[in-house]
Amino acid sequence: MAQGNKGVKAKVQQLGSNLSSMVMPNIGAFIAWGVITALFIPDGFLPNEQLASMTDPMITYLLPLLIGYTGGSMLHDQRGAVVGAIATMGVIVGSDVPMFIGAMIMGPLGGWCVKKFDEKFSDKIRAGFEMLVNNFSSGLIGFALAIIGYFAIGPLVSILTEWLGLGVAAIIRASLLPLANIFIEPAKILFLNNAINHGILTPLGTEQSVETGKSILFLLEANPGPGLGVLLAFTVFGRGAARSSAPGAILIQFVGGIHEIYFPYVMMKPLLFLAVIAGGVSGTFTFQLLDAGLRAAASPGSIIAIFGMAPPNSYVAIIAGVIVATIVSFLVAMVIIKSDHSEATEEDLAEQQAAVQSAKQESKGQDQETEATASGNVENAELHKVNQVVFACDAGMGSSAMGASVLRKKMKEAGIDIPVTNISIGKLEDDAGKLVITQNELHDRAVQKAPSAEFVSVENFMDSPRYGEIVERMKNETTQTQNQETSSTETNETTDIEGLTLENVKHIVFACDAGMGSSAMGASVLRNMLKKTELNVDVTNIEINQLDDDGQALVITQKELYDRAHQQSPSAQFLAVDNFMDTEVYEEIVDRMEKQS
Template sequence: MTTTSAPARGGARVAVQRFGTFLSGMVMPNIAAFIAWGLITALFIDTGWVGQNGPVEAWRWADSRMLGGGETADGTLWVGLVGPIITYLLPSLIAYTGGRMVHGVRGGVVGAVAAMGVIVGANGTIMFLGAMIIGPLAALALKYVEKLWEGKIRAGFEMLVDNFSAGFVGFFAALAAFFWLAPIMKAVTNALGGAVGFLIDNGLLPLASILVEPAKVLFLNNAINHGVFTPLGSQQSLETGRSLLFLVEANPGPGAGLLLAITFFGVGAARATAPGALIIQFLGGIHEVYFPYVLAKPALILALIAGGASGVATNAIFQSGLVAAASPGSIFAVLIQTAPGSHLGVILSVIISAGVTFAVAAVILLAGRKRDLAREEAGQSGFADAIARNEANKGKASAATSVLGGAGTAAAAASTEGAVATDAKEIRSIVFACDAGMGSSAMGASVLRNKIKKAGIEDVTVVNKAIANLDGTADLVITQQQLTDRAKRQNPDAVHISVDNFMNSPKYDEVVEMVRRQHDN
């Protein structure tokens, strides 16, 4: 077992990254609920596909018997789902997830109870921001309160004390949220909404790309997207049935245009890997795959800003948008969440943003092509260094961008990771763990799962989870080097393996061999 500690780093950027990671950890596990709400909204609000005034008159087939006795076919039953889900269910889920990240399931329950205080106190204002604050805070309060009598409760009274302590913390947290936090968060949300409205009304929202596109490359997008655009976009969507804020950051057009330009006008390894990166970015929605190309040639950020701004401007002109957040930022997710009547504007925003980015990037690449070819011939392309800087910006190895490094990345991983130590513990359950438990860990789990399947091993499970959700049942936990210490604290009894990246690690073959030997014995 090999563990390598990440170098200590500080600064505002790292602090914002950590904050963004925590926000995404609350939102990302609940994206399915956002998608479900988006589908209900797109179909059944008054201007939806089957609403009273929608483009499809399919609503007329419904009668009182089909709607459950006494209900008329005016959309009341279905529209009644839209408001409660966005007002109560989604903030409660976010608060529960945040509380669980801090103090397990009980922390999640207390966080959800406390969230009802800020939800009701805000009187109809969507309280995503409030839920993101009160959920973790309530769980943290429970955690510290329970430390006061930890190990001092007489046997047989533990459940009684635990339940009542959580109940009282939830009670007081809900009251505090209702009387104190809700008015503050309502004012903050209204102020942010007013600022965004001012930008939209004055045609200034495209300028947001000046901040958003560089922030994406520096992995600061989670704090912006999940902390600002998703809450405000959801409020707009509830009121008007659509919001262009969902596409300010998630539009796959700028990244696609950049990668197309590199495919045609790039040089060396960048040009060779760009077509594959384009598929991952545009169809898979993993935008971070194009970040190393920008880091290798920083002037390309101008192309992304121009493309992003043109996409926002297109949606503003056509008054088009999505009904809910598109996550990941795949063209498929974007089309599924497109509001009725917005398809022309949304599709054009993707095409125009891609075209503008392509044109600007082509000019930049052609202007420096001779210099780039000379550096390539001298073995100084800088693309491999850009991949390393990209991982440094993220704060951990990137599974998405590791596919760009090819054999070289695997060789580097082999030289730095060391060997997997043998362990007497029988391996039946393998967990890949990362911050959110989704993108990179899911890709790593898929790689190892296929290797184990090809080896003919059938009774070993390989799954991916967020580190906060490790419950002590895993026999083997695989994490990126910077996260291993956190995983050990969460699941101390497991065998822990550190890797440089989740896609090309040579340790996977060693894990398969170790498991095979155990099963043969």
């Protein structure tokens, strides 16, 4: 039974992660819509009828299409994104309400359908017909899904949205909305905050904002008051490492909007769950009493972002709600902390940071023992071949962004010139030259997305001793890396097949400006030649700008495009040709591969 419960939790967490992954990359568009609304509608700061005319098309078409496009790309890259957007258009036109939920359905469905089509038919397409089949299959699949969306999904989602809206309105009228924080505050600390905020509250709040000009739903999870009260209590009444670190955490949480920073403090003394619940309930009660609301989602949950999305008539109400939540949370936390006479040491805080991760892990149905075995460590990572460091988490924001900033600074101080970025796991691409840093419980999912990459798993993105180890090893291996790059450059810069080492090649990529036309035909010719052998080599054709750095790839490009392609993928081997349809060259490649295998 316990295993069944864990499985359900994992599925719920995965669903929430998928929903938020469609919305979070497009939060900038929601903010843009909110700013335009705040400034230019009749009761805005700078009323302007012409500019205000953008608000309806953005909420009706742009935002759902972006969500559908993102959902499709999660399943099948560019083709999935295009089909997802086409399918989303069907539910938009077939409904009278902003179709966010419909977009979350049709986008991934479009990506899934075109992915299944490609899996079944990609190797059956005759040479020279790839572009024709790809374009017509995308168009026809999108056409069919748009029709289904218009007549079936759109009306169904409209009814569901209406029911949800009526339910929210009934809860608000009954003054029961504050009770939602009884569930929201603990769920945040179990790392369901993105799923709750961007998967549920943002779509519902946006639809409510269209009708009334603002929505209180945007404030339920984003309110920084409960966390601020706990951190203030530790600052005044805490002991040891918890007290000394709390002031810095306040700045990160309240101004930076990274709420994850206070989670370990609550876990260190579990009774503090009562403090954040009390703060959340009292803050929402105040918001509701004073009719507070935001025009669009505030992300991250920074006080600056909150005021940026607030209409002028809600400023006082928002200040009051945040202050009340902070005071209530502070008072409850004060009693709990003062009644506990144990010394909060640095080890205690570290243990509870691990406990936060354990709770997060349990919510995803994972097993600690399995996880410990699977997680990567610095010693096993081959850092000498790393040319990019990626922090990967569910949303690609929050604490992973802070972790990336910390490591980026350490590497800059050490004179290591390697890019450090942060993205969501769903956007990870397989690349042997990447070092992926992720949390322990997300390791398995990250490995599935990028099996060729190097991995280091950490308990806490914001304070890991492994960053120092990574920098030290990279610094020590700088000379070796430079020598390898020099050797690699000598090998890569070739237009001669004799200079290639083909036994290590797992991917052959035809790269040109458009990724279509003659490069697609050349890829098809070589793919058909390889099919007649027992060689397991993947052959694709893409745009040069989409090239990944892959040490196991052979990139075939035209001579005039070599420099651009080499900049995109310096670790790969290259073959520059005059004509993508030079079959004699491909016959020689296949012959040499057979001999070297």
